[in-house]
Amino acid sequence: MAEPLLKVEHLKKYFHTNQGTLHAVDDVSFTLNKGETLGVVGESGCGKSTLGRTILRLHEPTDGKVFFEGKEITTLGKLEMKNIRRDMQIIFQDPFASLNPRMTISETIGESLLIQKIYTRKQADQLRKRVLELMDFVGLSPRLVNSYPHELDGGRRQRIGIARTLALDPKFIVCDEPVSALDVSIQAQILNLMQDLQDEFGLTYLFITHDLSVVKHLSNTIAVMYLGQVVEHAPSLQLFEKPLHPYTQALLSAIPVPDPDYEVNRVLLQGELTSPVDPIPGCRFAKRCPYACDACRKADIPLKEVAPGHFVACTLV
Amino acid sequence: GGSAESSTTAATGYKDTITVGQGADVTSFDPHIGKETPAVAVTNHIFDTLVDTNPTTGEVVPQIAEKWEVVSPTSYRFFIRKGLTFHNGEALDADDVKFSLDRAIASGSVSYIVDFIKEVKIEDQYTVLVTTKAPYGPTLRNLAVPFAAIVPKDYVSANQDILKTKPVGSGPYKFVSWTQNDNAKLEAYDQYYNGAPKTKNLIIKVIPEASQRTIALETGELDIVYDVLVSDLKRVKENKNLVLLEAPSLTCFYISFNMRKPPFDNQKVRQAINMAIDRQLLVDTVNSGTGAAADEIIAPAVYGYYSTGVWEYNPTKAKQLLAEAGYPNGFNATLWVNNNQSRVEMCQAIQEMLREIGITVKVEVMEFGTFISRTTAGEHDMGYFGWVTSTKDADYSYYSLQHSSQQGAPGNRSFIADPEVDRLVMLGRTSADTKVRDAAYKDLAIRLKEIANNAPILYTAITAGTNKKVEGFVLDPIGYHRLETVKVSK
């Protein structure tokens, strides 16, 4: 059953800015099995979205390799890449910005089918049928076909985004904070929907979020990112039960639990996420880490497998 | 004022400054370069010529030369006034005269006025002998043209370009300053041989918008304006505080037909067009009643004018002539004109008159340089031209405009090449005998009317508006108005 679908090796994405080289994603490796979900969590600006986009080659990687179904896609030409895109899709965070405001719902959903030439313009009837079918999947009423995105609320828009993605029958979907812009009750609806779709189509998700509680019940494994690097990578339950990296611990303790009786054991951090521009070697978390020692500041700390499938980058373990 | 040298005017209730407005700026203060009227209207006061013409009578009078004698049909002796000095103190003598005339002959811009001269010989410090290449009737008049100005030899030899911006002459006013596109300031030259000018300072301002010039006159910002806009004439005339001066000019406006191009190679067509134009109506309306209908391309005030009578306005006959010429339904043609508003308006009115006899005319307005070079090349059907006989002598115009050797650039833009015309032009040109000349010009006028290579339209009037307080201002028919005798009461 554990058959790897996606393999990422030493992936790097640097941006050249006026201030210097920004290490948005810095040497990230992992394997993701078919039908499973990898949750990627981390603070704002730590490189989660960049990771997702670089895997899909929406950004050209600076270095490293991405294998999809055993095939290296980082070297593919434009045309081959276009074909691969059918299998690899993305759902965006902002349901407002990710839909073309000048296209109706059905146009938006049908667009990918037209681009990938699954249907042509002449097959309008079939196209329409397929669009309605997809809308039904994601729970959109058929009478919305000709509406424009601005007429709809965030939850429905996010459903359109999902339908658009599903249209191509992808195997792998990067979900870039698909629910963080939504209200809790709507968020729960979408999360359930995504779970259902995964069950039904055997989808593989790379689920990006900054909200640990969201990924907890969705993911098989979770990767915690800090300033472009993965600091801890473990099966979901294990991570919550036994977080090893101080940053993971702080993150977990900072989450407000909706239970007045819950004992809060804050690992309070000093300061905030620093700039990923030209980072100095050493553990990037050292500045805020309550346990940091000289060893942490000397050189980059590699990921260590401390238990089966549980990787941590910390000198303490 | 107040200084000892200030002229008498200050004390006697007169202003010490005259402010004059004209439409364009001085292009160059070098009299051998800047020959446009606005330039001459200024440099005229700085430089004198050997002889001068009286603006009212037109007769030749002494200036730098106090007298002269015609030694032979081809040589003239001039006696230079003694004791003349230039504004920089240099003395003026025969040396300067020879230098100046030679310089004018060598100048690309103005040589045509003086290139009849074969040689200027210095006989003594105050006598020069001018010999011409051939007998040349208009010699004296040409030497009176401001382009034949006498300039200081030493000053100019040191720097040939100096006159462009720092002119020094022997005229009644000295140059003070020039702000390009704005004004030129002159100051009275107290040692002028004819007595110091009446007013100490002269400011000549440039106001390109004609209507703004009138406004400035009305508001009192200007004492005198040259070339009042025709549509403003009435207003100036009726204004109690202003005086309108008007005199026949030496300018004629005419249409040249390009005789090299059909259908204008057809005499009947040219006559028909002449007959289709109601010149008096144009004068009365478009020109607001100033000026006069033209019958020749030289104005009545020019020596050698002979009246052949204004073309009869008869559209019916014109149509008939067209039909005879083989154009019963008319034809299409273009009429070119440079971008001067009153000229364009005139062309528009003519355009309409020609439409009545079936000729569809397209008026094309172009900028002057383009207009001149394209008509020189003979690209036009018809062109609307203005010509000033600046020497006040018929030869100046007839030779340039009608002689077959002068086709294109020199002025003959109808491309007429008629042996009889050529003969008569040369006869008038080479004879010093007024009787012979008179007869030649009469015949020529009659011959030209018949050929109808041009359609003379109108003689303009030269106009100026002055404040009522201005005294002693006399119009010059060419537009080279002199201000040394003018004073403005306070």
Add this chain to the structure above:
Amino acid sequence: MKTSDARKQRTLAAETWRRFRKNKLALAGMIVLITLVLIALSTIVIDLVTDNAIYNNYVIKQNLRLRLQGPSKAHLFGLDEFGRDVLMRMLWAVRYSLFMGTIAIALSTVVGVVLGSIAGYYGKVTDNIIMRFMDVLLAIPSMLLATAIVAALGTSLTNVLIAIAISYVPTFARTVRASVLTIKDQEFIEAARAMGASDFRIIFKYILPNSMAPLIVQSTLGVAGAILSIAGLSFLGLGIQPPTPEWGSMLSSARSYIREGWHITVIPGLGIMITILALNVMGDGLRDALDPRLKN
């Protein structure tokens, strides 16, 4: 921005129109412009039907003896400096004044859109080359550029059009480029790329439709500017050739009669003013109506 199912669904155009309509001033401007367009079209039809008879006998027909006659029953707007009926000329001039501005701006919009979207989308060297070229054009004052071009090519209707069009290209290129730059980074563009859409498709189906708003506004205001530029050229003697009626040249050739026959300057002047005012208020109205930030 929560719209329930119950609320009537509107297209974007309808939404814009609804907001535009609220602005009475802009609406008035639009009515004026529609009227002008109708006048222009009907005079064109009249000319076709009557084989220019009206044009020849009323619009360019002179009556020099009656020149500058003031407004009367027979001639509501009076007669001009050639004794032509000012009202007729005003009406016949609409097509030149309005359509010339429109055509010139249409030309520069097309060129500007192509250059601006290429520059904005591809960025880097392409952007640099195109925008430096635009900078060059922009560094020459547009009126001056137009004057020089007309002086070079000669005064004709087409040349004036070309001159005005060229002088407006940089403005449009910049506008388009700016909105392409803002839209380019939005997620829906990324979504299209993730689906494998080509650059061409992205530019034409995603970027341009979304940058229409500033473009429409800019064009409306551009037409106003173009009409003024044409009038300015007429003032310098480089505009439309006589006797073709065009407001700018009517105004500039009548300017020396401003005190003798007020009507012949004031009427074309007002004609231009009202048209431009209408374009301006409509442009402003469109801007407000199209600006998503002003929604509701």
Add this chain to the structure above:
Amino acid sequence: MGKYIVRRLLMMIPVLLGVTFIVFFIMSLTPGDPAAIILGDQASAESLAQKRIELGLDKPLLVRYASYMGSLFRGDLGVSYRNQLSVAEQVWDKFPNTALLAIAGILVALLIGIPVGILSAKKQYTFMDNSSMVLSLVGVSMPNFWLGLLLSLLFALKLGWLPSQGMGSGFFGLLRSLVLPAITLGTGVAATVVRMTRSSMLEVIRQDYISTARAKGITEKQITNKHMLKNALIPIVTAVGLQFGHLLGGAMLTETIFSWPGLGRLMVDSITSKDIPMVLGAVIFMAVMFSFVNLLVDILYAFLDPRIKSQYKGRKATIRKEVTA
């Protein structure tokens, strides 16, 4: 910042090269023979030919351009065809007048534009908004030269308050003569300023920090001046900078109407007389002026907006500007 300015100045070089090339090319297309223009219509064929050689007109266009650029790099703008005087001197002579007029025009535009724009924004969609917008638009809707004529008829002729033409001398004389041309020139730009002010005020009004300011309990006047205006000014400054080009163009007409001895008129005269060296000289000068104004705007921008100052090291600032423009 210093580095940035140097970079911008260097960037001007290719732009100016382009400007010279385009203008040279266009002007050379103009029909008409410069030799004939210099010598006038009665010059002989020989002297014309002589003059043409003298001017190098017998050489091909590119050669002429190269030799022009050659002397330009030596700082020589050549001599005018029309009056054979140094172009540089004439242009330099006229430049202050045009600069003065342009600055006065901008001032007029700002004096009308900013208050009206603020009023209009604060009372959006009211009668006040509409009427002040229309009034300010009336100015821009009038052809520049017509407005100039009407103004001088009214204020110079009818009322006799101000001179109708020319450039007065002495401080008050100058000031008086500046009023009408500046208004004529400024009203055209005023509408842009009004518009810009209005929309950027509207944008600022909706910002959260205005709510924060209100919640502080400070007065409305303080909110307008300290919070709204300062933020709204930033895009206005850019707009005004860009308008400078229009202003220079407008100066061509205004200067003619009011006999103002500036670059604009010099330019009109030179274009119509095909005085290529003069046109080139003046255009180069105007382009330099325009580029400098834009540079100035960018610097000013940094002073108004502390966010930009830190970005000034590089590209981002220019991108921002393009976006807001």
Add this chain to the structure above:
Amino acid sequence: MKTTTEELIRIENLTVQYETDDAVVHALNAVSLFMRKGETLGLVGETGAGKTTLARSILRLIPSPPGVIKSGKIFFDGMDLLSLSENQMRAIRGNSISMIFQDPMTSLNPVMSVGDQIMEVVEAHNKELSKAEMEKQALSMLEMVGIPSSRSHEYPHQFSGGMKQRVIIAIALACNPTLLIADEPTTALDVTIQAQVLDMITALKTRLNTAMLLITHDLGVVAQNCDRVAILYAGQIIELGTLSDIFKRPTHPYTKGLLGSIPSLTKEVRRLSPIKGMMPDPTDLPPGCKFAPRCQFATDICRQAVPPSYQISDTHQVRCVLANAEVHNG
């Protein structure tokens, strides 16, 4: 109910509408609420429920047009705020009642140094102080929220999000307000920063004995920071009670649904149980219970008239007919 002496603010039947050209948004519908001195009341609701509107109404900062306070009273320290003049109201804003807005990124004026922005509020309400004293107070506020006073001349863009929010808190607390309204003060921040900021606010408010109206949609934040909770739904308070009332004995079906929608860190839930559908359009509210269209227990009574608020315990109020039944049934 507690004695009125402790009471700080009492809102009665506050109704606020936004009257746009084509529709009327019923943002608040007869909201009644009170707060005691020093306590923290959490106000929870989905987007568009009317939370911000309520907060702004207290300060009378509803954008108008289109906002109109239709009816109701707001008593603050015994005064009816809605009847004060604009000048009197201005003296209260930033002084005895202050407000923190949601987005720290946009709530500070970008062209004014942070020190000046704090100074401004001090200056507005302490006219008697000298410039130096004002400055001292401003700087001490900055220190109090954990920013070195040496950074007072810096501009907002030089600060991180969390620091900006601290500056905003410094502004809000600069004049020792008795009531602090915090409108989603940490929504835009990362969890670790959120924890820091919330801890700080709570510490400061306790120290200054300030009451706080904490607006949020995060029930976790409420559970850890508030004394009492009000649940707002479509412009109505549908449930109000102490923390344990709401979290241990949620009564309104909406509150229950809300709690069921949250993925929990502590419990193992494979599937969430969210409420179906979404909030009704505030321009077109159902006549009866606003929640009825989404409520699985809704009956015809619910759809006919707005249910009254039932006091089911001393501290616990619920606007649901089922609650009434519960009360009656025991």
